[in-house]
Amino acid sequence: MGTERFDVLRGQVRGQVVEDDDPEYEVARHVFNGMVDRRPAAILRVSQVADVMAAVRFAHGLGIDVALRGGGHSAPGFGTVDGGLVLDFSARRGVRVDPAARTARVEAGATWADFNHATHAFGLASTGGIIGTTGVAGLTLGGGIGYLARKHGLSCDNLISADVVLADGTFVTASETANTDLFWALRGGSGNFGAVTSFEFRLHPVDMVHVGLIFYDAALGADIGASYREWLADEPEEMGAFLGFHQGPPVPFLPEEWHGRPVAVVAGMWTGDVDAGPAHWQPLLDAGPVLGSMFAPLPYPALNIMFDGLSGVPGLQGYWKADFLRTLSDDALRVAVEHSAGIPTVHSANHFYPIDGAVQRVAPDATAFPYRDVRFAPVIAGQWPDPSENSQNISWVRDYWSALHEYSEPGGYINFQDTDDQSRIEANYAGNYARLSAVKATYDPDNFFHVNQNIKPAAAAAADAVAPPTEGAPTF
Structure with missing residues (x-):
């Protein structure tokens, strides 16, 4: 089965080429975000590096778009593309x-x-x-x-x-x-x-770590957040923990009457001596009334998969926004509390991730990631099962982000951004954007790899700078 043009590709690769008349096409075309419903011309299930080399040349020759799919988690759905070729690496997991x-x-x-x-x-x-x-x-x-x-x-x-x-x-x-x-x-x-x-x-x-999860009433989130901010600043770098706002999850250590209600949570791990862990968490237990908590020495991988049943569920509708915060200010915490009542589902969350310590010991221009002088990366991740609720839940994310952005840096973390954030690309890379554009011109002058938060090659970027603006809107 399949079309003649992709039979040429089949003759050049070892991996399976899936087209829309293939019984596996519907499964193969879907990505993590259920809101993304694109129909690629074909999906190549990559078998080896030679497949990738052949597929890139093939697509370049035909002039069709290519999307790269690794884990498939991209919120904007950059792991697929209408009418193009998807290079699906999901079988290459060694x-x-x-x-x-x-x-x-x-x-x-x-x-x-x-x-x-x-x-x-x-x-x-x-x-x-x-x-x-x-x-x-x-x-x-x-x-x-x-x-x-x-x-x-x-x-x-x-x-x-x-x-x-x-x-x-x-x-x-x-x-x-x-x-x-x-x-x-x-x-x-x-x-x-x-x-x-x-x-x-x-x-x-990194082996056994001391894991902690502490839940509070979201209405107290401003005070809890202030305590968390001061606590984390005093903690050694062996402590890695984020502040979040959720609907209470159905876990046994949170009273049932709080399941589905707005809660604040501090979650993370102490990677120093495991026996010392409880003492490091104690100040947060003293920060305010605790609704429920869980502490345990666990293998590090156990923490990494602990939330997969909430945030790692494929097929949910999803829309995300992100920024960087120089500090977790009282104003930012106030905004988080004000919007916590509207959290759409137990799958959704607002997290404030700390990026101080070792992150800040790297110079802003040492890598492409430039925001080395901020302390937190907030994400507003809306996820829900029912497509009929898309409009209202997208509005919640956008309204929340708009209120938070007033206290944020110009750029945000691209891994937490969505398709309508392309206009922020230069701000996301701050002083590194010009160099990135020059490197793009060296390695990809025709912008072949453009299904992403796109950095245009230097020559194209210069042309765009003098082109008239065009109307555009998010595709939701």
């Missing part, structure tokens, strides 16, 4: 650990659950996502905020090298000693510069 060198080589389809399972066998880890179903590739290329960021930096700060297929179908390795400008751009510049087929990471000793 992780090879070198325990002596404390490094790991990871394929582009691996999730953080895959990564942590492999590295934990050796008592090692690196900064990864908050939930296990998130893809290693997308998170790292956009920066990579996680529980270990205060101690070990962002995911991209732990990247040693990357194998990349460029827009002309050639293969290169980028590192501190080879294709250094490309390596700089990959660390935060997202999928703009090529199809990364594998990543090499630096690992750190």
Whole structure:
């Protein structure tokens, strides 16, 4: 089955090419965000690097769009594209650990659950996502905020090298000693510069950690947030914990009458001596009336998958917004409390992730990720099952973000942004955007890789600067 033009591709690859007359097409075309309903001309289930090289050349020759799908978690649905070719890496999930060198080589389809399972066998880890179903590739290329960021930096700060297929179908390795400008751009510049087929990471000793979850009435969130802000500033970098606002989840340590009601939560882990963990959490137990809590020494991977049943559910409708905060101000906390009553479902959340410590010890221009002088990255992640509620829930996210943005930096974290945030791309990269645009012009001058939060090649960016503005609107 299939069309003649994709039969040419079939003859050049080992992976399966799925078209719309294939019984597997409906499953193959869907991505994590159920709001995204696109119909690619074909999906290539990548088998090896040679497939990627052949597919890029093939698509370039036909002049069709290419989307790169790793974990598939992109909120805007950048892992698919109407009428184009999807390179689906989901079967390429291998992780090879070198325990002596404390490094790991990871394929582009691996999730953080895959990564942590492999590295934990050796008592090692690196900064990864908050939930296990998130893809290693997308998170790292956009920066990579996680529980270990205060101690070990962002995911991209732990990247040693990357194998990349460029827009002309050639293969290169980028590192501190080879294709250094490309390596700089990959660390935060997202999928703009090529199809990364594998990543090499630096690992750190992380084994058993002391996990803590503490719930409070969201109405007290301003006071709890202020206590959290002061507590975290005094805590060693071994403490990684975020402040969030949720609907109370159906967990046994939260009273049933609080299930589905607005709550504030502090969640995270102490990675120092496990026996010392309780003392480090105690100030938050004293910060205000606690509705419920859970503390336990757990393997690090257990925390990484703990929220997968809430936020890691594929097929939910989803719409996200993000910023950076220089500090978790009283005004920002007031806005969070005011909007907490409208949290759509138990799957939705507003989190404030700390990015101080090791993140700030990297210079703003050392990698593409520029916001090294802010302390928090807030995300407003709306997720719900019913498409009929899209309009009202998108409005809640937008209204919340608009109120919070008054106290935020101009840019935000691209991994937490949606399709209608393209206009913020230069602000997201601040002083690094011009260099990123120049690197793009070197490695992808025709903007072949543009299904992303797009950085235009320098020449194209200059042309756009003198072009008349056009009308545009989010596709929701």
